[in-house]
Amino acid sequence: MEAILRTEKLCKSFSNGGLQQHIIKNLDMEIREKDFTVIMGASGSGKSTLLYALSGMDTPTLGSVYFGDKDISKYSNDRLAVFRRENCGFVFQSIYLLENMTVFDNIMTGALVIQKNSPALVEKVGELLKKVGIGENLWDKYPNQLSGGECQRVGIVRAIINDPKILFADEPTGALNSASSRDVLDIFTELNKNGQSIVMVTHDIKTALRGNRVIYLRDGAVIGEHQMPAYGTDDIKSRQEGLQRFLDDMGW
Amino acid sequence: MQKILRISLANIRKHKTQSALLGLLITLCMAIAATALAGQYDLKDIFPTFADKYAVHKNAVFINSDYFNDGFMDILREDGRVTDAEYMDFLYSTGTKYLDKDGKDNALYMSAVTREMEHRIEHSDIATSLSQTEIAAIEHPVYLPYNANTAMGFREGDSFGIICGTKVYPFTVAGFYGSMFMPESNNGFQIIVSEEDYVTMMSVLGHWKLVMFDCVDTNESENIYLDFKNRIEEYTGKDAGMQMLPFYYSTLETNSMRFVSVVTYIMLVMAVIVLIAAAIMIRFRIKNDIEEQIQSIGVLEALGYTSKDISLAYTAEYMIISLAGIAAGTAFTPLLLNILHSTGENLSGYRADTAAAVLPVVLTALAILLLVFMVAFIGAGAVKRYPPVTAFRKGIAAHHFGKNVLPLKNTGKNIHVRLAMKGFLQNIRHNIGITVCILVTSIAAAAGIIMVESFGSDLSIARKMAGFEFSDYNITTVDYADTDALAEEIRQLPGVRKVLVGTFSLDISSWDYLYAYERTATLLPVAYEDYGECEDISPSEGRLPEHANEAAVSMTFASKHGLKVGDNITVEKNGVRKNFLITGKVTAVAADGMGFYITREGLHNIAPAINCHAIDIYLEDDTDREAFNDLLLERYGKSISDTAKDGTSGDTAEERIRAEAEKQIAELMKTHGVTHLEYTVRLGDKIISGTSGSFLIKSEQNLNKVLLTQMGGLFRTLHISALAFTAITAVVVCIIISILMEQTVRRQRRELGIMLSMGYTSKELMFQLAMRIMPAVITAVILGSAASVFLFTELMKVLFGEFNVNIPTVVISGIVMTLFCFGCAYIGAGRIKKISVTELMTE
Numbered sequence A: 001m002e003a004i005l006r007t008e009k010l011c012k013s014f015s016n017g018g019l020q021q022h023i024i025k026n027l028d029m030e031i032r033e034k035d036f037t038v039i040m041g042a043s044g045s046g047k048s049t050l051l052y053a054l055s056g057m058d059t060p061t062l063g064s065v066y067f068g069d070k071d072i073s074k075y076s077n078d079r080l081a082v083f084r085r086e087n088c089g090f091v092f093q094s095i096y097l098l099e100n101m102t103v104f105d106n107i108m109t110g111a112l113v114i115q116k117n118s119p120a121l122v123e124k125v126g127e128l129l130k131k132v133g134i135g136e137n138l139w140d141k142y143p144n145q146l147s148g149g150e151c152q153r154v155g156i157v158r159a160i161i162n163d164p165k166i167l168f169a170d171e172p173t174g175a176l177n178s179a180s181s182r183d184v185l186d187i188f189t190e191l192n193k194n195g196q197s198i199v200m201v202t203h204d205i206k207t208a209l210r211g212n213r214v215i216y217l218r219d220g221a222v223i224g225e226h227q228m229p230a231y232g233t234d235d236i237k238s239r240q241e242g243l244q245r246f247l248d249d250m251g252w
Numbered sequence B: 001m002q003k004i005l006r007i008s009l010a011n012i013r014k015h016k017t018q019s020a021l022l023g024l025l026i027t028l029c030m031a032i033a034a035t036a037l038a039g040q041y042d043l044k045d046i047f048p049t050f051a052d053k054y055a056v057h058k059n060a061v062f063i064n065s066d067y068f069n070d071g072f073m074d075i076l077r078e079d080g081r082v083t084d085a086e087y088m089d090f091l092y093s094t095g096t097k098y099l100d101k102d103g104k105d106n107a108l109y110m111s112a113v114t115r116e117m118e119h120r121i122e123h124s125d126i127a128t129s130l131s132q133t134e135i136a137a138i139e140h141p142v143y144l145p146y147n148a149n150t151a152m153g154f155r156e157g158d159s160f161g162i163i164c165g166t167k168v169y170p171f172t173v174a175g176f177y178g179s180m181f182m183p184e185s186n187n188g189f190q191i192i193v194s195e196e197d198y199v200t201m202m203s204v205l206g207h208w209k210l211v212m213f214d215c216v217d218t219n220e221s222e223n224i225y226l227d228f229k230n231r232i233e234e235y236t237g238k239d240a241g242m243q244m245l246p247f248y249y250s251t252l253e254t255n256s257m258r259f260v261s262v263v264t265y266i267m268l269v270m271a272v273i274v275l276i277a278a279a280i281m282i283r284f285r286i287k288n289d290i291e292e293q294i295q296s297i298g299v300l301e302a303l304g305y306t307s308k309d310i311s312l313a314y315t316a317e318y319m320i321i322s323l324a325g326i327a328a329g330t331a332f333t334p335l336l337l338n339i340l341h342s343t344g345e346n347l348s349g350y351r352a353d354t355a356a357a358v359l360p361v362v363l364t365a366l367a368i369l370l371l372v373f374m375v376a377f378i379g380a381g382a383v384k385r386y387p388p389v390t391a392f393r394k395g396i397a398a399h400h401f402g403k404n405v406l407p408l409k410n411t412g413k414n415i416h417v418r419l420a421m422k423g424f425l426q427n428i429r430h431n432i433g434i435t436v437c438i439l440v441t442s443i444a445a446a447a448g449i450i451m452v453e454s455f456g457s458d459l460s461i462a463r464k465m466a467g468f469e470f471s472d473y474n475i476t477t478v479d480y481a482d483t484d485a486l487a488e489e490i491r492q493l494p495g496v497r498k499v500l501v502g503t504f505s506l507d508i509s510s511w512d513y514l515y516a517y518e519r520t521a522t523l524l525p526v527a528y529e530d531y532g533e534c535e536d537i538s539p540s541e542g543r544l545p546e547h548a549n550e551a552a553v554s555m556t557f558a559s560k561h562g563l564k565v566g567d568n569i570t571v572e573k574n575g576v577r578k579n580f581l582i583t584g585k586v587t588a589v590a591a592d593g594m595g596f597y598i599t600r601e602g603l604h605n606i607a608p609a610i611n612c613h614a615i616d617i618y619l620e621d622d623t624d625r626e627a628f629n630d631l632l633l634e635r636y637g638k639s640i641s642d643t644a645k646d647g648t649s650g651d652t653a654e655e656r657i658r659a660e661a662e663k664q665i666a667e668l669m670k671t672h673g674v675t676h677l678e679y680t681v682r683l684g685d686k687i688i689s690g691t692s693g694s695f696l697i698k699s700e701q702n703l704n705k706v707l708l709t710q711m712g713g714l715f716r717t718l719h720i721s722a723l724a725f726t727a728i729t730a731v732v733v734c735i736i737i738s739i740l741m742e743q744t745v746r747r748q749r750r751e752l753g754i755m756l757s758m759g760y761t762s763k764e765l766m767f768q769l770a771m772r773i774m775p776a777v778i779t780a781v782i783l784g785s786a787a788s789v790f791l792f793t794e795l796m797k798v799l800f801g802e803f804n805v806n807i808p809t810v811v812i813s814g815i816v817m818t819l820f821c822f823g824c825a826y827i828g829a830g831r832i833k834k835i836s837v838t839e840l841m842t843e
Helices: A047-054 A077-087 A103-111 A119-131 A148-160 A178-193 A236-249 B002-014 B016-043 B046-054 B071-078 B115-121 B132-136 B146-150 B195-201 B218-236 B249-292 B294-302 B307-348 B359-385 B388-392 B415-426 B428-454 B460-466 B483-491 B555-561 B600-606 B625-636 B640-646 B653-672 B703-747 B749-758 B762-772 B774-800 B807-834 B837-842
Strands: A003-016 A019-032 A036-041 A062-067 A088-092 A166-170 A197-201 A213-218 A221-227 B059-064 B082-099 B105-114 B141-145 B159-164 B167-177 B188-193 B206-215 B244-247 B473-477 B496-502 B514-516 B521-528 B539-542 B550-554 B568-573 B576-586 B595-599 B614-619 B678-683 B686-691 B697-701
Touching (some): A019 A197, A019 A221, A036 A047, A036 A178, A047 A166, A047 A197, A103 A148, A103 B415, A103 B749, B059 B218, B082 B115, B105 B195, B105 B703, B141 B146, B146 B307, B218 B249, B249 B294, B294 B307, B307 B359, B415 B428, B415 B774, B428 B774, B428 B807, B496 B521, B521 B600, B550 B568, B576 B595, B614 B625, B653 B678, B697 B703, B749 B762, B762 B774
Parallel strands (some): A036 A197, A088 A166, A166 A197, B105 B188, B141 B167
Antiparallel strands (some): B082 B105, B082 B159, B082 B206
16 A cells, blocks of 8 residues: 655654653654554553644754655645644544534635535534434534544544545543444444544553554654454454554553 | 732732733823823913013004004003013915925914014024024024924924015025014914014015003903003994904913913823723622632631721722732823923924923822722622631532523524623623723723824814814905906816805905904804805804805804804994894804804895905815915916016016006006006017906915914824824723733633533633623713713814714724624633643632
């Protein structure tokens, strides 16, 4: 599969009270198209920092991030915003819905940044909402009137409404109960099955099982990688054992 | 107390920029208000101090020598309230032409006295940088009032010329002094000349009597004058009209403060506006701070702080900011006060050392502190609504259950405008505060712009309100001249745009009056053939007269006598009575609103003896004024008195013959009242001939220059004050919007971060944030401009009787204000750029 994202000697440091903390160190890696890539690692290993650097949400301190043949690490903040709206979708652990907007408007806010308003767009939003299990009765509700799972499903629809080339997810089930988590992961699996490239950060094995490629980070460097068949095409038990062994080897 | 202050200081440190901006507002307010109040307090003593120190007599009446009678002094002395009275001859003329320091001709009211005469009026010190030897070496020394130095820029050694006809009488400025009755260009200048030059000036300036008197109570001076005038009119049986000009103590005192008071009132209004803006900002900030820091409030309450402690912490925060602002403002006050003192001296024309008052500064500081305390304490009272548990749950402020306004599925072309409008409607209460703030500043800005425009260098407001024509040249012809024929000749001169024949001239001693209401009301006839040709006289109500039985009166006169358009007025002259139909009212503040506007035929019907001897000449824009003036005077403006006295010589025989002929003509016209003369002299083969046609102009004035000299200083001061007023308003708007934007960005960091993560650029979000306040701004600007037009018009009506605001200027200023607000908001929202997406979202 062709690489859609690639990093070269990627470094990210933060200054903390005058002290430089190097979170990502000289990282070379690539994200392949249509893969469901899962990034794992212990807390503080740099998973989320890597995700934000890959997605253009943050700029690296050193090194480069290539999207196709374009080095997005040199982009200005506004050019990165345009890059994000054209190529990326985001699902967050904290969901980050706009509190003062209804479910429907939250999605339209994401859609209209790049698309023109049309009946087809409104219809598409409705279809996607129904597809993730958000009934019409919830469309005019505000986020604080929904459950966490419902909010995350709305967040997913908002992330995919512009048909992004890559969907980035940062612990998407971190704040959900198990039933809601399963629903959300099913949506991710379904999306990937339909060709959606996904990069997901998680520290949960069950969540990681949904991916076909697991990258393990320690102290800002990739120390191992584990390949799996697409989810649902193999035996779940052996899949789980294989991943567990990999993680044990990584010192999980 | 210590714990409260600790929280307050922590808050100030946390919001350094906002606190600094708010402090700046208080600084502005303090500096402006303290300066205005202290200035008003100090400057009101400037005239009394001067009068006590220098004046010999405290009241004066200028009486035209032709009108004066020795019996007048007996009438004055008979008044028991008068303690002392004397009179002397002196020279005085309205519209005396002079050469300014740049050699350009100007005009103002001017009187001339010798040093000895001046000592009978006042004994002011002479301020000069010249030595006695240098002064002694000056051929024609002149001493001018201080105002000529401070406001008109004359220096010792400068040339100062008095113009009469084509002749210039050169003087050299030897120094400056304080004049009691004519200290500045508005009242006119009293100049001190040598005894020889005084004799020369007797053929240039008018002959008047200066009657001076003192009384027990200076507040009685006006009543004494009015009684004096009434008794003189009874005594002579003639209306005094403009033959008596009063300069009494109470008016001089009021006049000395009149213009500087306008400046201090402008400053006070500005200070109030800044204070209102600061108060609204404090209220707005406290509300937002409480909402933003609600969880911290919960923590503090859980730790045992009472809601009163927390409220006091917020109040103390703003008291500390205010104290800092007041301290900074107080530091600036002496500087501004110095400028105001100089302005006051320039505008009043008097110089006197007055002590700077401390009390107004202290009172201003206390008033600001009290207001800030009240606003902050009441605003901080909202903390009570949040007991710890509610506070931990962030109140319910962040929860939305309301109707979805402007749903995005109905978005038109621009999502950013839609989101901005949605944001505006969702924060409607918050936007009311912004609207009030911008409304107040819009009123100020529009008023500033109206003032800048009205008090511009072309004195358009004065021209509109004077009630007379401000042509390029207003000439008065000699009695024997055929004014219409001369007007026709002038009309043919190159560069002349228009010529009107009428009655009005600036020479007040030549004014002739009509009377109304059994001679109790005096009217000054202003007659033109066709008022449609007039450029500055326009009706404020109704229309100007078109027929012989029609008339228009001034707004002042109409208001005083309860006249309406359509009423009749009976006017009398020399026993002839005529009824005139009032067709309109004219804003006419000049000549005390005595202007009575009738047609030439109407004037002839009521007063056949009053001739139209005035010609208004309007020049094309590109006409060389000075060259035209020379041509006009050369052809028609030979001064009889000059030519008769001086004669002229020339290099050639022809020049000498012509000069001698003109001298002879002048002599005959002056001595024997000859009205027309022709001469022909044969010199070899050459025939030299001429007529008395070059002796047709009695006086010539440029009313614009008179107006400019009289009012220029005031208008410049008002213009500068208005510019400062507008500039300060702009600074206040900038500060308000900066505080607002910083607060909004801080409050909505999370939402803005989410939007950025979705791919909205920071520029798009800056646009949205700026657009979000625009409905409030537009509403406020419209209401503010309308209110400003209304208030300013009403104020000017009170001051001048009538005033029309230039609406297109207000509309343009409104648009500029709106764009300015947008610009400030856009730039203020730029702080989004400084924060990364992840930082914004995870705040």
